[in-house]
Amino acid sequence: MPEASENKYGTTPYSATQRSNLGEEPRSSKLTKSLIWPLLALNVIITVLGLIHLQTVDTTEYYNEVLPPDQAQGLTPEMVDTMHTWTIISFIGFGALSVILFLIVGLGLRATKTWARFMGIVFAVLFILSEGLSLLFTVNYGELQTLELFNAVLSWVAVLLTIWWIVQAMNKQTAQWFGFHRRLQH
Template identity: 30%
Template sequence: QAPRYGQAPQYGQPAQGAPAADPYGPPVGARFGTPAYGADAQYGAPVAEPAKFRTLLKLTLLSAVLYLLSSIPSFFTGTEGQTRAQLEQAGMSPEEIEQTLQLTGVASVIGVVATLLVGLGLYALVYFGLKAVKNWARILGIVLAILSVVGSVLGVLAAGLLAGLGMDLGLDLSSPLGILGAVLSLAALVVNILWLVNAFNKDVAAYTQQGRRVAA
């Protein structure tokens, strides 16, 4: 029954002229201290690019540069002396030894170059995938970074164990190339750990999972 003119509406009845609330629709106005539907903070709003995501991109490039630099000493250090001694013990003639050393040297350079290109290709895949805000690139980078960190730690432990047993590791830390290689390996380990910290950040994960770029 509609209220008469000047009469307050009865309990449970909407005021005259006010729209009735839809019991199945979104709530009108704020609820429990949260903004109303359609306000600035909407549920499911796109995630803006976090600062740690930009840091992640920079760390990706830095890790790639360190990987490239750490591969340079391998072009100048070799085991020619040890190989020559082994071939001499095997009874090979000087001509045969020289031919074998040339072949092994070429094969070694090809192997280093191929490994370097594959590694840089993976870095490019992760970097440009992240630039396109692809979550698979973050996952791939996480897997590669974990493998690199674990490999570095195991390499250090194995080197310490072999050195403790008095075995020659073929490392000369007194030479500039040896020192450069050790410093680059340590720097790469630190950068990869920082990369993992940023990659596991919840804001970065949410941003890459949405699959599209949103300016901050």
């Protein structure tokens, strides 16, 4: 005779070791979890290439190109150096922050946490809005040097991969899979 359950409803409680009862994880969910890591790598490469570019440009010429003419005319060499230092520090700070956020979201996705999927979608949409619009409206593709062109191509790859990630993360099967795991964890 089978052993009686300790649960008053007559069913055995769920055990994490009984994952085979959940069914197979949908492909879209697996992609949501795995695509985050190539996106992280692309982000790091783009940031490093951007830093290399900032180190190789003539600072006065660079700020004459990126600032409105009336602002660029009044800059002293000391102001340009200070602005360039802050630009590099900001670039490194935003790069480090994005790596930390990628790691938090990636590890949360790996653990099938709904909050990580939500955060990832929010960050991905913000990335597409900022990077995609920047690539469309501020990059002068006819005047790019080799390093800048390579960085722009990688940025486009990152935007397209991010769009694909969003499609996978928003997939109905992915939402159901993450929702099912959320209910199991409570």
